[in-house]
Amino acid sequence: MNESILRVEGISKTYASNRSIFKRATATMRPALSNASFALSKGEILGIVGESGSGKTTLSRCVALLERPDTGRVIFKGEDLVAVSERQLRNRRRAIQTVFQDPYASLNPRQKIGDALAEVMLVHGLVTRDSLRRRVTELLGHVGLPETSANAYPASFSGGQRQRICIARALAAQPDILIADEPVSSLDVSVQAQIVNLILDLRDRHALSVIFIGHDLQLIDFIAPRVLVMLAGEIIETIPADRSIADARHDYTRALAQAVPKLDSLTN
Numbered sequence: 001m002n003e004s005i006l007r008v009e010g011i012s013k014t015y016a017s018n019r020s021i022f023k024r025a026t027a028t029m030r031p032a033l034s035n036a037s038f039a040l041s042k043g044e045i046l047g048i049v050g051e052s053g054s055g056k057t058t059l060s061r062c063v064a065l066l067e068r069p070d071t072g073r074v075i076f077k078g079e080d081l082v083a084v085s086e087r088q089l090r091n092r093r094r095a096i097q098t099v100f101q102d103p104y105a106s107l108n109p110r111q112k113i114g115d116a117l118a119e120v121m122l123v124h125g126l127v128t129r130d131s132l133r134r135r136v137t138e139l140l141g142h143v144g145l146p147e148t149s150a151n152a153y154p155a156s157f158s159g160g161q162r163q164r165i166c167i168a169r170a171l172a173a174q175p176d177i178l179i180a181d182e183p184v185s186s187l188d189v190s191v192q193a194q195i196v197n198l199i200l201d202l203r204d205r206h207a208l209s210v211i212f213i214g215h216d217l218q219l220i221d222f223i224a225p226r227v228l229v230m231l232a233g234e235i236i237e238t239i240p241a242d243r244s245i246a247d248a249r250h251d252y253t254r255a256l257a258q259a260v261p262k263l264d265s266l267t268n
């Protein structure tokens with residue numbers, strides 16, 4: 001294995017209130033994430049799979065430091081990001097970018113696509129004013145969108161195209177790690193494969209390490225050689241690259257290969 005770019009050690013997160021309408025509030029909250037540990041190698045695509053509510057998004061938000069875990073360490077290039085101040089975090093966050101499930105909620109409807117991409121590069125000081133336009137065109141090209149997209153607003157794009165824009169915006173920050181949190185779950189089946197292939201292609205071209213999250217184990221297993229399985233906030237098993245999902249230890253894991261929708265995933 002390559003050297004690891006990221007090491008997550010025992011991170012946990014408990015939310016003050018549980019937003020599920022099905023569960024009554026109780027005094028002792030179950031953690032959304034319990035004691036999660038794993039490492040990510042340079043250039044690796046690591047899969048994370050689990051039913052709705054199993055803590056996948058909480059894990060990804062804590063790893064990207066969009067949320068601070070209650071305990072544990074997120075060691076990126078030798079530095080524990082959980083321990084750095086909010087001010088220092090601002091520039092550290094650039095290196096770990098997330099693409100979310102809902103490309104509709106992720107884009108500002110009043111901002112032109114070109115401006116959204118430019119903003120990211122300017123905020124992080126990654127580009128000079130005179131090369132801005134060229135870089136925007138380049139980014140759009142990387143995700144298979146025409147140059148003219150820069151002047152359009154999100155409303156004129158389909159779900160799949162919006163997800164391409166969200167990926168371009170993540171790339172604009174020149175990240176080392178891309179976290180894709182169910183990036184195809186809200187898209188038509190016909191465009192899911194295109195987005196998956198785009199992410200695989202970008203991994204190669206931009207030397208990215210990728211955490212790819214989903215609830216369908218067959219899809220995740222196709223994309224990611226190594227897969228972590230989550231249930232009720234815990235990583236319950238790891239399927240290594242050389243093992244088949246048919247040999248999974250838990251029935252739950254094998255059930256995820258069928259991608260049976262749970263009540264939660266229909267109502268969340």
Ligand SMILES: Nc1ncnc2c1ncn2[C@@H]1O[C@H](COP(=O)(O)OP(=O)(O)O)[C@@H](O)[C@H]1O
Nearest residue numbers: 015017018019020032052053054055056057058
């Ligand atoms: N902001 C929040 N406030 C309160 N509870 C939350 C919040 N985010 C997630 N949860 C709860 O944490 C658990 C894990 O959620 P989540 O990480 O979104 O799971 P997944 O992404 O696997 O569907 C769920 O029980 C969910 O209701």
Ligand SMILES: [Mg+2]
Nearest residue numbers: 056057058182
């Ligand atoms: Mg989620």
